[in-house]
Amino acid sequence: MSYFGGRVGFNMKKSHLGKPVGLREGNRAGPGTVTRHAVHRNRPAGELYWETKMKKDKETNHTTVGRRFFLGAGAAAGVAGVGGAFGIGSPSRELKAATKSGGLSAEVHPGELDEYYGIFSGGQSGEVRVLGIPSGRELKRIPVFNFDAAYGWGTTNYSKRLLKGKISGDTHHVHLSYSNGTYDGKYSFVNDKAQGRLARIRLDQMVVDAITDIPHSQGTHGIFPSRHKLDGVYCNSEFRTPLPNDGRDMTNPKKYGALHTCVDAKTMKVRWQIEVDGNLDLCATDYDGKYSMACSYNSEGGVTLAEMIAADRDYLIVFNLARIEAAVKAGKGRRIGKSKVPVLDGGKGSPYTLYIPIPKSPHGVNVDPTGRYAVCSGKLSPTVSVVELKKIGEAFEGKIKPRACVVAEPEVGLGPLHTAFDNRGDAYTSIFIDSVVTQWNIADAVAGRNPVKQKLDIHYQIGHINASMSETKDADGNWVVALNKFSKDRFLPVGAFRPENDQLIDISTGRMRLAHDASSHPEPHDAVIVRRDLIRPKKIWDRKDSRFDLERKLAARYGVKLGEESKVVRDGKKVFVFMIGVAPQFSLSEFTVKQGDTVTIVLANNDGVEDLSHGFCMSHHDINFGVSTQEVASVTFKAKKKGVFWYYCPWFCHALHLEMRGRMLVT
Numbered sequence: 249m250s251y252f253g254g255r256v257g258f259n260m261k262k263s264h265l266g267k268p269v270g271l272r273e274g275n276r277a278g279p280g281t282v283t284r285h286a287v288h289r290n291r292p293a294g295e296l297y298w299e300t301k302m303k304k305d306k307e308t309n310h311t312t313v314g315r316r317f318f319l320g321a322g323a324a325a326g327v328a329g330v331g332g333a334f335g336i337g338s339p340s341r342e343l344k345a346a347t348k349s350g351g352l353s354a355e356v357h358p359g360e361l362d363e364y365y366g367i368f369s370g371g372q373s374g375e376v377r378v379l380g381i382p383s384g385r386e387l388k389r390i391p392v393f394n395f396d397a398a399y400g401w402g403t404t405n406y407s408k409r410l411l412k413g414k415i416s417g418d419t420h421h422v423h424l425s426y427s428n429g430t431y432d433g434k435y436s437f438v439n440d441k442a443q444g445r446l447a448r449i450r451l452d453q454m455v456v457d458a459i460t461d462i463p464h465s466q467g468t469h470g471i472f473p474s475r476h477k478l479d480g481v482y483c484n485s486e487f488r489t490p491l492p493n494d495g496r497d498m499t500n501p502k503k504y505g506a507l508h509t510c511v512d513a514k515t516m517k518v519r520w521q522i523e524v525d526g527n528l529d530l531c532a533t534d535y536d537g538k539y540s541m542a543c544s545y546n547s548e549g550g551v552t553l554a555e556m557i558a559a560d561r562d563y564l565i566v567f568n569l570a571r572i573e574a575a576v577k578a579g580k581g582r583r584i585g586k587s588k589v590p591v592l593d594g595g596k597g598s599p600y601t602l603y604i605p606i607p608k609s610p611h612g613v614n615v616d617p618t619g620r621y622a623v624c625s626g627k628l629s630p631t632v633s634v635v636e637l638k639k640i641g642e643a644f645e646g647k648i649k650p651r652a653c654v655v656a657e658p659e660v661g662l663g664p665l666h667t668a669f670d671n672r673g674d675a676y677t678s679i680f681i682d683s684v685v686t687q688w689n690i691a692d693a694v695a696g697r698n699p700v701k702q703k704l705d706i707h708y709q710i711g712h713i714n715a716s717m718s719e720t721k722d723a724d725g726n727w728v729v730a731l732n733k734f735s736k737d738r739f740l741p742v743g744a745f746r747p748e749n750d751q752l753i754d755i756s757t758g759r760m761r762l763a764h765d766a767s768s769h770p771e772p773h774d775a776v777i778v779r780r781d782l783i784r785p786k787k788i789w790d791r792k793d794s795r796f797d798l799e800r801k802l803a804a805r806y807g808v809k810l811g812e813e814s815k816v817v818r819d820g821k822k823v824f825v826f827m828i829g830v831a832p833q834f835s836l837s838e839f840t841v842k843q844g845d846t847v848t849i850v851l852a853n854n855d856g857v858e859d860l861s862h863g864f865c866m867s868h869h870d871i872n873f874g875v876s877t878q879e880v881a882s883v884t885f886k887a888k889k890k891g892v893f894w895y896y897c898p899w900f901c902h903a904l905h906l907e908m909r910g911r912m913l914v915t
């Protein structure tokens with residue numbers, strides 16, 4: 249099968265070999281011209297199956313089957329259950345033994361699918377990335393706090409509303425939404441350390457659908473969602489600042505504060521904040537919805553390096569969520585500046601917080617899959633502190649000292665940062681200074697035995713670490729990913745800035761074996777590895793999706809049937825161009841505006857086949873965005889110069905993709 253036949257086979261039949269669908273009359277339009285598009289009429293007879301299929305899928309709310317449906321291997325799965333297309337639900341079909349000892353193969357052969365999704369933060373690139381695990385193949389870059397021309401993130405009206413003019417961010421921690429202690433496949437959450445924001449990604453399309461500003465928070469760093477249900481997302485401020493930060497108290501760091509913030513995961517509105525002593529670093533939640541917790545370094549309240557690392561002990565701060573919610577409900581808490589969010593005082597000794605002393609400048613806190621222990625990594629201490637969560641209730645009631653919650657503190661190496669878990673009771677701690685991963689057994693540590701089982705060299709200087717399903721009760725002990733800060737000699741040199749090195753480690757045999765190196769653009773900080781059957785992406789857009797509300801409103805205002813009609817409407821100095829794309833044509837091959845007009849293009853992709861994306865690039869206007877199958881998007885720009893400007897489709901959609909274009913005439 250040829251490339252085109254393979255890629256757009258159905259579409260070729262529909263719109264190239266047959267009549268272009270939906271583009272039959274009046275391909276030219278000026279203001280006021282209406283062109284009707286009867287998208288489903290006059291299809292070749294061969295399309296009948298496809299249409300029936302589409303209709304069925306719409307009724308059952310399932311996405312359409314793709315090429316794999318027609319290609320032998322996937323056919324049975326496709327017929328058996330439309331939603332479970334190409335057998336993604338089948339567990340561990342492709343986990344393969346690589347070694348005689350029964351380890352796993354990191355090789356994913358051509359045409360095979362990965363067993364896991366890796367959802368990686370993109371660090372200072374401001375994005376989130378989706379990788380296949382174990383192959384390390386990059387499947388998607390999800391623009392979040394950054395600009396992305398391919399999708400038009402930062403250009404479309406939808407994304408501009410969320411970004412509010414900002415084009416950079418620093419994503420560190422990416423976590424998924426939970427139900428009953430495991431991933432529910434609905435959302436991913438990611439922080440922006442640079443500008444104090446939290447974003448939500450809807451995993452059905454892997455696109456951002458909400459961005460929330462965290463009030464009075466600088467260095468919004470660790471985040472973690474509730475694990476019992478879709479409830480809160482807890483966000484830590486790493487930097488202490490005056491509260492409010494309006495010019496007061498600048499030279500008096502004693503008056504600075506840091507906040508632990510609860511964002512409602514459903515509405516993405518900020519529910520409450522609580523001020524702490526010291527600053528906050530990584531975040532975790534328990535499995536019961538009782539506590540959120542944060543490692544806190546700089547209990548000294550210093551502003552220089554020497555001041556911040558003076559004390560031998562800092563804290564794990566545990567937040568008593570029931571007490572906090574009750575206090576907020578009772579109307580307690582002050583307001584800071586113009587923010588309406590209630591802020592409680594969670595300083596040492598408050599009823600809302602427990603300060604558990606741990607050594608020294610701790611960084612990561614991770615709760616094990618049994619929900620019994622939180623493991624805090626010392627960073628400047630060679631130890632990890634194992635906190636038994638069921639003791640926390642007694643400590644809150646004053647029956648035991650906070651430090652009595654620490655049930656083990658084994659030495660694991662120099663510079664421990666983060667810990668991942670398998671399903672066999674072992675923990676895997678990233679050790680930055682030693683450049684190793686230390687595998688150690690939690691029960692051995694608690695019993696006072698030497699828990700260290702193996703140390704594996706890492707290339708080089710590991711930061712975050714995670715294991716397959718490690719942050720859930722369904723940890724499966726197959727893979728560990730080590731996110732390394734330096735790659736040095738591991739890849740071809742590319743100038744002074746090098747890629748990072750994400751290393752994959754097979755842990756399925758109970759021992760660590762380095763399986764794979766993968767270079768990555770700077771700089772993934774954290775990642776989760778989730779079984780593929782838990783993520784259920786749609787293959788095309790539903791035209792009724794709320795994401796298109798803005799465009800729907802515009803169409804309604806001007807009496808246009810969105811995605812069914814093409815129309816150019818003038819409203820004073822504003823011109824609205826409603827257009828449809830069906831490969832290989834735009835429904836309007838030209839439109840005319842006046843110099844100085846503000847032009848809004850509303851483009852609907854009316855193709856029905858999966859992976860048939862179009863886009864819209866207006867030459868010399870800094871306008872470029874994509875619309876995938878059945879998607880609608882809009883952009884607004886100024887027509888500053890007189891002349892002819894070609895718009896074209898930047899996504900390779902058809903043999904006549906280059907001809908998918910038209911002219912804007914600016915008079």
Ligand code: CUA
Nearest residue numbers: 897899901905
């Ligand atoms: Cu549509 Cu290229």
